[in-house]
Amino acid sequence: MNHVRMEVIPAIDLIDGKCVRLTQGDYEVCKMYADDPLEVARGFEAAGIRRLHLVDLDGARSSGVVNLQVLERICAGTRLSVDFGGGIKSDADLEKVFVAGADFACIGSLACTERERTAGWLAYYGRDRIIVGADVRGRSVCTHGWQNTTETSVSELVGWYGERLRYLLCTDIAKDGMLSGPAIPLYRELQASFPDLHIIASGGVGSAADLAALSGAGISSVVVGKAFYEQKITLDELAVWAGE
Secondary structure (H helix, E strand, O other): OOOOOOEEEEEEEEEOOEEEEEEOOEEEEEEEEEOOHHHHHHHHHHOOOOEEEEEEHHHHOOOOOOOHHHHHHHHHHOOOEEEEEOOOOOHHHHHHHHHOOOOEEEEOHHHHHOHHHHHHHHHHHOOOOEEEEEEEEOOEEEEOOOOEEEEEEHHHHHHHHHHHOOEEEEEEOOOOOOOOOOOHHHHHHHHHHOOOOEEEEEOOOOOHHHHHHHHHOOOOEEEEOHHHHOOOOOHHHHHOOOOO
């Protein structure tokens, strides 16, 4: 396989300020892994990792960002480049996230349901700071915490944004938290259709071999969460892909 230089981005998901993981987005299937997300983030940084994916699960199901103070603490207490998602539902939310120190903001449901607003954010902040998050079931984009399956395919959504979009975080819902391997055929399809798109794969990674397979498929970045917390992938194995 022709392996590319791929960046692994560890994830911290937040509920009540603590580090947790859900399975297939189900808040009823929630496991807490650490009381202090900053301590976890510092562990990643110490291993040589440079990027963090921080998700406000409380914010995702409320009217705005909830765990802003955790974002502020991690940005102030580490040099990690943080991309933040969950609860960004207004101009004010987005501004707060950037003021708190995030380098990137991930826009999920709104990127599908309020495309013009999201396009406006891409224009204002630049496509190097806004990530569109697409959670997919099959090839259909799902919104509102995966409860609503739209008639929009992920390819249609990316095509609508066109050159305005640089980063796509694509999560295969069926794979998320299952540790059963990532949706490589989906990512290959997207990369072939949109060769200039920077795809961030998410969901299903369960081993270091999965990381190698994604790299072999030409994927630029991957988010890793449960596999690390369940000790299926070690910190040293993550650090191999930390970037140069």
